Amino acid sequence: MKFRKVLIANRGEIALRIIRACRELGIGTVAVYSDADRAALHVLEADEAYRLGPAPAAESYLRGNLILDIAHKTKADAIHPGYGFLSENANFAEACEKARVKFIGPPSSAMRALGSKTSARQVADSVKMPRTPGSVKGLASLEEAHAVAAEIGYPVMLKAAAGGGGKGMRAVFFANELASAFAAAASEAERAFGSGEVYLEKLVERPRHIEIQVLADEHGNCVSLGERECSVQRRHQKVIEEAPSAIVDEDLRSRMGEAAARFAKSAGYTNAGTVEFLVDEAKNFYFLEMNTRLQVEHPVTELVTGLDLVHLQIHIAQGGKLPFKQEDIRLRGHAIECRIYAEDPENGFFPSPGKITRLLQPGGPGIREDSGIYEGWVVPMEYDPMLSKLVGYAQNRNVAIRRLLRALDEYVIGGIRSNLNLFRTILRDQDFQSARIDTGYLDRLLAAKTITQTSAPEREEIVAIAAALFESMKPVNGDPSNSPVNGRTSNWKQAARREALRA
Amino acid sequence: MKFRKVLIANRGEIALRIIRACRELGIGTVAVYSDADRAALHVLEADEAYRLGPAPAAESYLRGNLILDIAHKTKADAIHPGYGFLSENANFAEACEKARVKFIGPPSSAMRALGSKTSARQVADSVKMPRTPGSVKGLASLEEAHAVAAEIGYPVMLKAAAGGGGKGMRAVFFANELASAFAAAASEAERAFGSGEVYLEKLVERPRHIEIQVLADEHGNCVSLGERECSVQRRHQKVIEEAPSAIVDEDLRSRMGEAAARFAKSAGYTNAGTVEFLVDEAKNFYFLEMNTRLQVEHPVTELVTGLDLVHLQIHIAQGGKLPFKQEDIRLRGHAIECRIYAEDPENGFFPSPGKITRLLQPGGPGIREDSGIYEGWVVPMEYDPMLSKLVGYAQNRNVAIRRLLRALDEYVIGGIRSNLNLFRTILRDQDFQSARIDTGYLDRLLAAKTITQTSAPEREEIVAIAAALFESMKPVNGDPSNSPVNGRTSNWKQAARREALRA
């Protein structure tokens, strides 16, 4: 069945990216938006647009029933949830199934089986997928925690079963720390996810975060599209992602890919998904969790495989078979993604919403930017601070790094702060350039050096002159026509007036 | 030898594209510009910039001696000529050689051997490369013309030896037309190229224009990077280029590639070059000419090979060996380039220089745009009308077409006219979509249908309302603050003022 119309239940760059894919496939698009997003590009570019409510997500993008109502009203055949918001909400997926609106993602059953980390660990065992030693269900008591920890040996990691983003997580190095850590993790998990269930696993030292992209159709076919390395993280949040990983060879890639595909199939998984692993220094990989949706970082996989994952998601959701086999997948070149955030790395990474008063975006060969921003856009304070995903592709990792540094020099974001300088620092760092990275790499780097911009006296002299010239063009400082700066007058206007008088 | 600094002897998108490549390779850049280009992006983005002279090319971009002087003054190690201007000027290449400034391109000797079409045809014979039947030197007299034509049989084609862009070209179908055509072609060639030398070849009916990209290093290695099909032409000017060609299979590709590489090597060719062929309906290929420079359409080859041709040009000019062998070259996906021109297809393709008063550029996955324009840029009247190269890449030709159509809908160029609608027409045309194209295709299409935009009453109603709303925001039509349009006020300014009062 071919979709005539798809509702995009999301905002920002991913909503725009999905709208573009639908347009390319000849499918109509319905955007939804909160009051903070009336002027957003996804609202401008969609065929139809409907208001959800006030800015807070709970009153807008998380209102599943309202979104389903709009889908019915607009006769949309399907809903694409993007990432975040309702994308991993099994109840919403089930509501779509009941309402006969296709949810572009896995069935709610698979989402449930893999959504909780403890039950996902049980599935991993059932298909003999390596995972970190530890419990496969929630810890009933502190005593049980002590028992498990003693069995697997310290250091251990306490994690929230419903967890994500580092919340409800505690590393424990000695038995006498366990009690307080257990209490803290449980209450933090309770507050963050409404479930205090925590479990315990062996702490992997200096792990790399490496994940496998899988695609499964509804006819039992499943392929893996290679790995992404996401070891550059700040406080358990991904900052840079790349494909391929510098340490993954063909053999490891096929073993991880095979395990991930087997895992997904065993849970009846369909559509696009990502199986996350920790990889230790001996290149052993351990199952971490599965993300049952499209990932923020999917573009790096698209660039090295030459495929379009959103096109394929829609194809699969329409009931289509995967148009290729595992052996048809060939990786070529190297792609690196930088998550450009509205935050100030020079000032404690304070978030920085507000109006973008000046925007010069980079371009040129090998640069892909997925963003939903423009000069004049007011970045809302209610949502995550991602402004854009700047992706560099090149024949190899080294050139991709230099290409991104070139693009960062072209990039100007004014009016709000951004973390552009964070990426200058990382991409120039020796350890990053030689791929000596693990999930602790960035926090160590930031502890060692603060992100400050290099300033030099001659720079300040040029800036003083530039500032004076900008001021000379402002009417408040006298007659702008006396400014020595050239290029301020538009030459057609006079011509137009001349012509008007004559006509 | 690694270059420290490169002078880019060109303007527009190609100058910017070369500057970006140099920056990625850690090489300093020197831009040159005419008075019409002071505000051009290549002048803004280079490390150094020097004025050449007034707008006309003869007084600026064609002043080889001045450009060499600037190269010396700035201690540039090399000059990249781009395409057009001095790029195929053997005397300039030789002057660079004498001045010990590396010309990023072939040696002047190879340029001379291949520059003239007649001598190039002799080289083709020497390496047994198929070419169209006909003369291999200029026709001494009308008698000789009659003799050759009679020998190869009508219809025949008269061409200028120094020719290009369709000038000095005449198709002749009957002997009694030959005399006048001969005279006309010769005088036109004399006017256009300062040489009246014309030759005669068999006219290939409904040919496809298919060219092979070659790369040769200075150590005797030469590879071909597959073909580009450029059959969509208007009056012998390329309008759309794509890679791969829909009619070229592996066997034909390797035979054409092998012939092209052999041809280039035989003339001592180095760096990037393109061997152009005509391919008839039986898929026989005939040598047409060689372009001894980087081509406008090189991006489509970059997208399907995953290589960066400008990086490779610089690598070769530095004396580097080709970093891959022929068998390493793998084509993946399909790329199509549209040449966006400042011309009005709805009005006889009148050129349309002037100020770009509004610019919305497309983006998103699979879209690459090489351009040097921006909102406010005044497109000069002195140079060719190319504004931008809009390139779509996708897993196959069909998706690439739909992707370009999507991008065209996002694209707005205001203040001057552009040929965006020409591409909408072509990309939607059944014959183009099924790749039934030859060098006469577009002229036939344009004769059949004029490029007009579909208008509909409800559209005009919406536009009337939009126009009224735009007018309601103009002070001349009353107080803009009474306009019902939302989103005009910037919300930080008040805050800033508030703050200023307080501080």
Add this chain to the structure above:
Amino acid sequence: MMVQLEVNGELRRVELVPDELPGRLRAVLDGEKETEIQAHLLRPGVLSLHIAGKAYRCVLEEGPEGTVIHFAGTRIPYRIDDPRSLKSRRSRAGRHEGPKAVTAPMPGRVIRVLVNKGDEVQAHQGIVVIEAMKMQNELKSPKAGRVIELRVQPGGTVAAGEVLAVVD
């Protein structure tokens, strides 16, 4: 407020009735057709309209030939119908009689002038040849008649929209 315009040559009357909510309004077209509208200006010249759930992007172009709105891949010219403007009066008077101008569609250099003042010319007869962007373009007479004005000579440069000659 009431706005009178000429859209694609058609006279239009648009009444804009603001709603209390910002960006919401009613528009009455030609005194009859009424529509609920939501209008938001994203940045100068880029207007987002929502009408009955449908979303439209309208982009304003201001250039030498006047104002144009880019909408769904089409360029639709409009002109505010200002009684003071000679253009408007003339357009209402009907475009088809009276002297007509040969105007430059683009800036360029005058290469050749093909007629003299006072010449009788045919409709579509070449009047002036202008070069721009390495192309020569012959500008033709809009009607049959007599060349009553000739404002250019070879070698001169002209601006877009500039009147080169008048034929009556």
Add this chain to the structure above:
Amino acid sequence: MMVQLEVNGELRRVELVPDELPGRLRAVLDGEKETEIQAHLLRPGVLSLHIAGKAYRCVLEEGPEGTVIHFAGTRIPYRIDDPRSLKSRRSRAGRHEGPKAVTAPMPGRVIRVLVNKGDEVQAHQGIVVIEAMKMQNELKSPKAGRVIELRVQPGGTVAAGEVLAVVD
């Protein structure tokens, strides 16, 4: 013309002497250093400077915290040194004495107020917690002293650059 400004906290005097050629000028910095300059504004806020052959891109940012120039990957704030402005006088008076404000680095919602008016606080002691973009951020006192003003209460929203409290 003569322009007085504060660049990165440093006082600068720039004299601009136009040349007869458009876009060409001499700049005299702090009354001594003289340079030949070519200046061209590409579009609002984007200035191309040529100085002794070198090309520079200077981009102007105007925001709640004032004016900044983006240059070679760095943000360098400047302020025109206007004798009428309290700020300037204060900055000349030296930044290190007198009452200091706790200002919001970004717009957001006030989650908690950690002090009361009149409280003695240490330097870097938390004053207010603001939430924006799903993150809570504690704003700290710029100096040791007494809270002489407290302008916010929990639940309220604040604009970037807004003064939340003053410590003296």
